[in-house]
Amino acid sequence: MAKVPVAPMIDGLKVTFDNLFRPPTTIQFPEERRPEQARERGMPVLRSFPDTGECRCVACGLCEVVCPGHCLEVHAQPEGGDRRVRILEAYILDASHCLFCGYCAAACPVEAVVMSDIQDMAGFSRRNMIFDLQQLMELGRRFEPTYQATKGAVEFRLPDPDTESGRLLENKPLDLSEGPVERPTPVAVPVRSKSV
Amino acid sequence: MEWYYPFIVLAKVVIVLIGVSLAAYINVYFFRKELGRMQSRMGPNRVGPEGLLQSLADAVKMLIKEDTIPADSDRLLFKIGPALLIIPIFVAFAVVPFSNDWSFGQTVLHPVISNTNVGLLIVLALTSMGVYGVVMGGWASNNKYGMMGSLRASAQMISYEVTLGLSVIGVVMLAHSLNLGDIVEGQASGTFATWYIVRQFPAFIIFFAGIMAESARPPFDLPEAESELVAGYHVEYSGARFFIYQTAEWSAMLLWVCVAVILFFGGWLPPFGALSFIPGWLWFIAKCYALIFTIIWVGATWPRIRYDELMTLNWKVFLPIGIANFFIVAAWKTIAASLGVGV
Numbered sequence: 001m002a003k004v005p006v007a008p009m010i011d012g013l014k015v016t017f018d019n020l021f022r023p024p025t026t027i028q029f030p031e032e033r034r035p036e037q038a039r040e041r042g043m044p045v046l047r048s049f050p051d052t053g054e055c056r057c058v059a060c061g062l063c064e065v066v067c068p069g070h071c072l073e074v075h076a077q078p079e080g081g082d083r084r085v086r087i088l089e090a091y092i093l094d095a096s097h098c099l100f101c102g103y104c105a106a107a108c109p110v111e112a113v114v115m116s117d118i119q120d121m122a123g124f125s126r127r128n129m130i131f132d133l134q135q136l137m138e139l140g141r142r143f144e145p146t147y148q149a150t151k152g153a154v155e156f157r158l159p160d161p162d163t164e165s166g167r168l169l170e171n172k173p174l175d176l177s178e179g180p181v182e183r184p185t186p187v188a189v190p191v192r193s194k195s196v
Numbered sequence: 197m198e199w200y201y202p203f204i205v206l207a208k209v210v211i212v213l214i215g216v217s218l219a220a221y222i223n224v225y226f227f228r229k230e231l232g233r234m235q236s237r238m239g240p241n242r243v244g245p246e247g248l249l250q251s252l253a254d255a256v257k258m259l260i261k262e263d264t265i266p267a268d269s270d271r272l273l274f275k276i277g278p279a280l281l282i283i284p285i286f287v288a289f290a291v292v293p294f295s296n297d298w299s300f301g302q303t304v305l306h307p308v309i310s311n312t313n314v315g316l317l318i319v320l321a322l323t324s325m326g327v328y329g330v331v332m333g334g335w336a337s338n339n340k341y342g343m344m345g346s347l348r349a350s351a352q353m354i355s356y357e358v359t360l361g362l363s364v365i366g367v368v369m370l371a372h373s374l375n376l377g378d379i380v381e382g383q384a385s386g387t388f389a390t391w392y393i394v395r396q397f398p399a400f401i402i403f404f405a406g407i408m409a410e411s412a413r414p415p416f417d418l419p420e421a422e423s424e425l426v427a428g429y430h431v432e433y434s435g436a437r438f439f440i441y442q443t444a445e446w447s448a449m450l451l452w453v454c455v456a457v458i459l460f461f462g463g464w465l466p467p468f469g470a471l472s473f474i475p476g477w478l479w480f481i482a483k484c485y486a487l488i489f490t491i492i493w494v495g496a497t498w499p500r501i502r503y504d505e506l507m508t509l510n511w512k513v514f515l516p517i518g519i520a521n522f523f524i525v526a527a528w529k530t531i532a533a534s535l536g537v538g539v
Contacts, residue, residue, distance in 0.1 A: 012497040016234040026238045 041100045041115040045140040046091060046133070047147070055137055056112035059088040063104035063113050069097040072104060093136060095121055096129035116143040208309045212289050220446035221251035226485070227492050234496040255439065263435035266338055273336035278433070278440035281329025284322040285448045291315035292454045293377045295464050295477035307477070308377065315376040316368065319455055320361055323410065326448065327353045330419065333441070334429030345428025348503070349419035352409055355510045356416075360406030362518035363399040366525040367392050367459050376455070380463035388467040393460040399521050400460045402514045407452035407491075409506075411445060414495035421500060449491065450484070457483040 027034060044063075048055045059076035071094040076086040104113045116139060123129060131139075225240065225248065232239025240247030265274055292315075293308035312318065327350050334346020368374060370392060371382035383391050393400045409416040412428075420428030430441045457463055461483045464476030501509065 009498060013493065016493060016497045019234050019236055020230070022236065024233065024238045025236045028238075028241075 040117060040119075041102050042118040043095050043098060043100065043116055043121060043131075043139075044093065044102075044104050044113050044136075045116040045118070045143050046136040047112055047114055047140045047144065048137050050144070055088060055091075055133065056110050057088050057091060058110055058112070059086040060109065062107040062109065066103040066107045068101060068103065069099055071095065071097040088133070091133040091136060093131045094129060095131060096126055114140070114143070114147055116140070117146060118143070204305070205309060208307075209290075212294075212309060213286065216286065216289055216447055216450060217443065219450055220443055221255065223446050223450060223488060224251045224254070224442075226488065230489065230492045231496050234493070258439040258442075259436055261435040263437060264432075266432050268338045269432065270336040270338070273332045274432075275437075277329050277333030277336060278437045278444065279329070280332060281326050282440050282444035282447070284325040285444055285451055288319045288322040288451055289447075289454075291318050291376060292451070292458070293380070293463070294454075294480055295475070306377075311377060312375065314374045316364060316374045316379070316455075316459075319376075319451070320357075320364075323448065323451070324353075324357050326444070329444070330429050333433065337429075337432035339432050341425045341427070341431045342429050345419045345421075345425045345431065348425075349412065349429055352412075352416065352418060352506060355507065356406045356409035359402050359510055359514040359518050360410065362515070362522060363396075363402035363406065364459060366396050366399045366521050369525050369529060370395065376458045376463075380458055380465065383462040384465055386469035388462065391460065391462040391465075396460065396521070396525075398517050400456075402518050402521075403456060403460065404490075405509070405514065407449070407456060408494070409510075411449040411452055413449065413491055415498040415501050416506065417495075417500060418503060418506060449488070453484050453487045453491070454480075456487055461487075 046055055046057055057074075059074055061074045061076065064072045064074045073090070073092040073094075074088070075090040075092075077089045079085040079087050100115065102115050105115045108114075118139060121129070228250070229239035229247070240250035243249045243253045265271060290309040291312055293306070293311070295307040298305045298307065330349040330353070331346045334342040334344075334349070337343070367379065371379040373379055373382065379392075388394070405416070408414075412419050419425075420430070425431070430438055433441055457480060463483075464480045466472045466474060466476075466479055
């Protein structure tokens with residue numbers, strides 16, 4: 001007669017029966033959400049000065065340059081023929097290609113572009129994905145309290161070799177007692193010659 | 197015979213048809229909910245309160261969908277396949293007693309459509325016809341998955357029918373009857389100690405595996421193994437015909453569970469005499485759902501067995517046990533009869 005593994009089969013039944021009385025791990029997304037992490041990044045928004053309401057953006061165009069998806073457009077106008085003074089004319093974000101990578105916020109010299117917590121961006125038209133200056137500033141005004149609260153945590157930073165934690169991550173000194181690292185000797189691989 | 201007798205039979209037929217169809221859909225909901233919870237999911241919870249109307253929504257969706265027939269299929273066989281599967285199963289419910297007799301004054305109502313003497317035989321005969329619907333559906337689809345599914349289904353169902361039939365012989369010998377009502381009454385003694393699951397436990401294991409193989413529940417779901425055969429024999433079916441196949445599968449499971457409760461769990465009998473104030477039909481339903489729970493539980497736990505393991509299990513494990521059980525019961529009855537002891 002064939003062997004039937006009875007004991008493991010009964011163990012499996014116990015596992016599924018216990019699961020029956022365990023609360024499900026599902027989070028019913030639109031109604032329930034996981035608590036947001038401080039490091040989460042949503043779409044970029046523009047901050048403005050609270051007293052005057054002017055946008056902090058100085059129209060340097062660095063964000064447009066670093067944007068890997070080419071979704072930012074910064075249009076600036078030289079004021080009064082002086083090319084050194086730039087006035088922000090239009091700021092357009094096409095969020096349909098935005099990666100939420102945060103390069104724009106990292107590049108911004110005046111903390112005007114920041115990564116917000118806005119992630120629910122579904123719309124019925126692609127037109128809904130394109131944000132202009134006024135919309136981005138309005139979103140930035142709404143995000144300002146959250147930005148002030150989570151400012152340090154959302155900073156986008158590479159490991160710093162001068163601090164202990166950065167050294168642990170990146171520049172761990174080689175332990176010389178382990179001896180030289182063995183590397184495999186290169187082997188000649190036959191290469192198929194290109195026949196012309 | 198009273199003049200209203202045909203109307204009572206007609207009413208019983210209608211009630212059983214509606215009840216079985218409804219129970220099939222409740223079972224689908226029960227199945228999805230229990231499976232979900234066992235996998236740490238929620239199961240259906242969007243349509244209606246707690247997702248109770250999910251089965252109804254699925255049924256409506258399937259019925260209003262386009263009913264496609266593949267171009268190179270055998271159209272006649274394709275159309276009669278689902279009917280051949282569902283008709284024998286619904287007919288077989290005619291001999292299943294759902295409760296003990298109800299008496300209204302002088303009148304006694306039997307909660308069974310046809311109280312025939314060969315009820316168990318009729319159930320076995322009709323359910324073995326269901327395999328034709330499966331084979332026809334898979335063959336007529338002109339689809340390799342459908343055909344492989346139907347080949348597997350035919351081999352599996354016919355193999356497991358052998359041991360299934362063998363396992364009930366012990367019960368029939370103990371009960372001295374093929375009438376399902378008499379088999380239940382043969383287990384009556386006030387406690388669950390005389391239920392045939394106690395005296396015929398190996399036979400019950402074989403029967404239980406047999407009903408899971410017959411209704412293609414995991415771990416015996418090779419005819420419709422999703423990961424291998426997409427959907428098996430009904431891969432080309434859609435719309436109302438697919439709906440009929442699904443209904444037939446769930447009704448077949450319900451039928452087998454009812455028969456298992458009657459044969460091994462004392463049907464409508466309470467487990468203790470003190471609990472006899474609960475009506476019999478409630479006991480019957482409770483036992484049925486306990487068995488359905490177990491079938492889903494096993495299906496949620498054990499992986500699908502390989503085809504050679506399926507055949508090995510049937511022919512090398514269940515068949516010898518079944519034959520040994522048959523001879524042991526026969527010898528026991530002969531010895532008891534010669535000693536003048538009732539069994």
